Amino acid sequence: MPTFPGSSKDSDWRPSASIETLRLRARLLERTRAFFSARGVLEVETAQLSAAAATDLHLESLVAQRPGGAPLGWLHTSPEFPMKRLLASGSGDIWQLARVFRGGECGQRHNPEFTLLEWYRVGWDAAALMDEVEAFVRSLAGEGRMPGEGLRLSYGEAFMRHAGFDPFTAGPGEILRSLAVHGVAVAGDLGEDRDACLDLALATIVEPALDPARPTFIYDFPASHAALARIRPGEPPVAERFELFLGGMEIANGFHELTDAAEQAARFAADLAARRARGLAEPPMDRRLLAAIAHGLPACAGVALGFDRLVMILAGASHIDEVLAFPWGHC
Amino acid sequence: MANYSTNEFKSGLKILLDGDPCVILENEFVKPGKGQAFNRVRIRNLKTGRVNEKTFKSNESVESADVMDTDMQYLYYDGEFWHFMVPGTFEQHAADAKVVGEAKDWLKEQDFCQVTLWNGQPLLVSPPNFVELTIVETDPGVRGDTATGGQKPAKLETGAVVRVPLFIEQGEVIRIDTRTGAYVSRVK
Numbered sequence: 039m040p041t042f043p044g045s046s047k048d049s050d051w052r053p054s055a056s057i058e059t060l061r062l063r064a065r066l067l068e069r070t071r072a073f074f075s076a077r078g079v080l081e082v083e084t085a086q087l088s089a090a091a092a093t094d095l096h097l098e099s100l101v102a103q104r105p106g107g108a109p110l111g112w113l114h115t116s117p118e119f120p121m122k123r124l125l126a127s128g129s130g131d132i133w134q135l136a137r138v139f140r141g142g143e144c145g146q147r148h149n150p151e152f153t154l155l156e157w158y159r160v161g162w163d164a165a166a167l168m169d170e171v172e173a174f175v176r177s178l179a180g181e182g183r184m185p186g187e188g189l190r191l192s193y194g195e196a197f198m199r200h201a202g203f204d205p206f207t208a209g210p211g212e213i214l215r216s217l218a219v220h221g222v223a224v225a226g227d228l229g230e231d232r233d234a235c236l237d238l239a240l241a242t243i244v245e246p247a248l249d250p251a252r253p254t255f256i257y258d259f260p261a262s263h264a265a266l267a268r269i270r271p272g273e274p275p276v277a278e279r280f281e282l283f284l285g286g287m288e289i290a291n292g293f294h295e296l297t298d299a300a301e302q303a304a305r306f307a308a309d310l311a312a313r314r315a316r317g318l319a320e321p322p323m324d325r326r327l328l329a330a331i332a333h334g335l336p337a338c339a340g341v342a343l344g345f346d347r348l349v350m351i352l353a354g355a356s357h358i359d360e361v362l363a364f365p366w367g368h369c
Numbered sequence: 370m371a372n373y374s375t376n377e378f379k380s381g382l383k384i385l386l387d388g389d390p391c392v393i394l395e396n397e398f399v400k401p402g403k404g405q406a407f408n409r410v411r412i413r414n415l416k417t418g419r420v421n422e423k424t425f426k427s428n429e430s431v432e433s434a435d436v437m438d439t440d441m442q443y444l445y446y447d448g449e450f451w452h453f454m455v456p457g458t459f460e461q462h463a464a465d466a467k468v469v470g471e472a473k474d475w476l477k478e479q480d481f482c483q484v485t486l487w488n489g490q491p492l493l494v495s496p497p498n499f500v501e502l503t504i505v506e507t508d509p510g511v512r513g514d515t516a517t518g519g520q521k522p523a524k525l526e527t528g529a530v531v532r533v534p535l536f537i538e539q540g541e542v543i544r545i546d547t548r549t550g551a552y553v554s555r556v557k
Binding site: 146226234 | 376386397398399400403404407409422423424425427428429
């Protein structure tokens with residue numbers, strides 16, 4: 039049998055979270071169920087293992103395999119695709135707490151296996167869903183420190199205010215200069231990848247400048263950062279996508295969902311081409327999802343929230359290991 | 370030359386950056402919501418000693434630096450080079466003033482120190498944290514004065530000058546912290 043890094047020691051058998059934190063976590067799960075139940079949103083469960091996977095350039099899906107045999111399938115990186123199939127089947131509003139897996143993500147705020155809270159609201163747009171995300175966070179905060187007043191900034195405003203450049207027009211050179219001014223020196227050929235430069239500026243300049251006590255939504259992303267959000271035509275066109283920042287961390291990502299099957303298929307194909315160009319794995323695109331969207335995905339907004347990170351904020355933890363019973367490397 | 374992926378980054382790893390050997394002091398994984406992941410590292414340039422922060426795209430690969438710390442015995446100084454020997458193999462290495470740096474103040478023939486080799490060549494010489502050296506020149510000691518805390522300069526057998534308490538005599542052996550250059554105690 040192969041050996042795994044997580045199985046090397048037996049002296050660290052104890053949980054990395056305190057029992058007190060695990061009690062808080064359990065209360066937060068109860069409150070989560072109560073929140074959605076009171077609002078008439080249906081709790082669902084979908085499969086973790088799938089024949090298809092996310093094509094996103096920056097997500098690494100893990101493969102489940104029979105020992106010495108053929109792969110069984112891909113472990114999901116979020117429950118988005120099957121949940122959209124439910125929506126297309128007439129489920130109405132749905133929510134799920136899902137254990138998801140992302141390869142290569144390990145650090146102070148990342149564990150390769152983590153808990154994602156994902157929900158969809160039929161007929162809603164991004165603004166309405168931001169209101170509900172904020173209400174949800176406040177309903178859980180009763181178990182800890184109450185966050186300050188909410189704040190909403192467009193992606194453009196956030197960069198102009200905190201990084202000093204316009205993310206829709208700045209060239210890679212200008213972004214790299216702003217990064218250098220903020221003490222972020224980059225190695226390699228990052229300058230040729232404008233989107234990666236923006237991602238780095240968001241994570242290292244904008245995010246640390248936001249008030250950690252205030253739930254802050256950044257919305258209207260560049261079209262190149264649309265992922266599965268619909269794009270609103272305009273000058274410039276923007277992706278109807280938002281992220282929530284709290285406690286100095288990004289804790290949720292939401293979309294006014296794309297409902298155009300042809301556009302969705304084209305984005306999958308573009309993702310796969312970009313993956314091929316970089317020599318990354320090319321998981322099969324989810325054709326059942328495409329069929330569901332073609333059948334008719336109702337107009338909806340959806341959001342995925344990193345539940346572990348919300349527990350971190352409410353527990354005052356600085357490392358994700360403090361809110362997980364057994365993080366990777368201890369299991 | 371081997372390569373490391375950013376996935377393998379951890380403190381202590383030696384990598385080559387802009388042609389210089391560096392050691393990773395801290396590694397932080399950074400990923401914005403749905404975008405590109407990065408590794409932000411604090412690194413020490415082993416040539417200059419300078420500490421910097423650098424950000425890599427995750428999954429990028431970086432050349433490893435063939436850097437090894439080896440315990441060696443200091444043999445002698447020939448006026449230009451300091452000579453060291455690996456006990457056991459008797460392999461010898463010569464290091465110039467740039468490599469030896471401030472360590473020269475604490476090197477005594479036959480004593481051991483750590484020599485960092487890069488591609489087989491000395492890169493850095495680190496003395497032990499504490500060394501014991503003989504005083505070759507200082508003002509006569511003031512008997513019984515152990516309390517006033519007064520100090521005077523004393524020249525050591527290596528040529529270095531340190532501050533010692535007033536009661537210390539010429540010819541005595543003292544213990545010194547090489548990280549600060551401070552007198553620690555008398556050695557009987």
